[in-house]
Amino acid sequence: NAGVTQTPKFQVLKTGQSMTLQCAQDMNHNSMYWYRQDPGMGLRLIYYSASEGTTDKGEVPNGYNVSRLNKREFSLRLESAAPSQTSVYFCASSIRQGATNQPQHFGDGTRLSIL
Amino acid sequence: RKEVEQDPGPFNVPEGATVAFNCTYSNSASQSFFWYRQDCRKEPKLLMSVYSSGNEDGRFTAQLNRASQYISLLIRDSKLSDSATYLCVVNRLDQGGKLIFGQGTELSVKP
Numbered sequence: 001n002a003g004v005t006q007t008p009k010f011q012v013l014k015t016g017q018s019m020t021l022q023c024a025q026d027m028n029h030n031s032m033y034w035y036r037q038d039p040g041m042g043l044r045l046i047y048y049s050a051s052e053g054t055t056d057k058g059e060v061p062n063g064y065n066v067s068r069l070n071k072r073e074f075s076l077r078l079e080s081a082a083p084s085q086t087s088v089y090f091c092a093s094s095i096r097q098g099a100t101n102q103p104q105h106f107g108d109g110t111r112l113s114i115l
Numbered sequence: 116r117k118e119v120e121q122d123p124g125p126f127n128v129p130e131g132a133t134v135a136f137n138c139t140y141s142n143s144a145s146q147s148f149f150w151y152r153q154d155c156r157k158e159p160k161l162l163m164s165v166y167s168s169g170n171e172d173g174r175f176t177a178q179l180n181r182a183s184q185y186i187s188l189l190i191r192d193s194k195l196s197d198s199a200t201y202l203c204v205v206n207r208l209d210q211g212g213k214l215i216f217g218q219g220t221e222l223s224v225k226p
Contacts, residue, residue: 042217042218094212107158109157
């Protein structure tokens with residue numbers, strides 16, 4: 001089972017470049033999430049999609065946009081990359097946001113460096 | 116003050132030791148609780164959910180005290196393979212079920 005698949009796994013960008021991080025899940029989950037993880041900061045929610053057709057801001061949305069393309073896919077876009085966006089990005093999914101005792105399942109991350 | 120707080124460690128223990136991790140959360144609206152494990156530079160993986168009555172999975176025991184807003188994880192007979200960072204996670208149903216992550220407690224099990 002693939003679970004949650006993220007592409008690319010590694011990327012180096014120059015300041016000002018744009019790129020899209022892709023995420024797909026094959027577990028028929030309704031809800032999907034994007035996090036970033038920085039040293040000493042823990043995981044912080046960027047955006048989430050409670051269900052197909054909806055997206056909402058998380059804790060740190062500035063500089064990012066998202067698209068819930070269909071039930072399986074949730075992409076994260078950096079329109080004009082900045083060095084402060086250097087981080088490890090994780091996509092996650094869950095059966096349904098708000099459901100009790102339903103954990104999130106994570107992809108293996110995208111390591112992004114902005115020079 | 117962070118909403119979910121953990122001792123960052125690191126905890127350095129010998130194989131076979133028993134180790135306990137503590138976690139406190141500040142918002143009583145938190146409804147679901149989890150422990151995740153994260154290996155270096157890898158994705159977080161669910162270790163176990165935490166139920167009000169406490170629950171056990173092999174060498175791992177999780178406890179929840181809602182009155183004190185406190186969660187614990189006990190690992191018995193530590194293995195080298197238990198070396199990882201352990202994340203305490205709470206689910207805020209009043210915020211649409213968002214997960215709030217602690218910063219993690221690092222465990223290093225030595226031979």
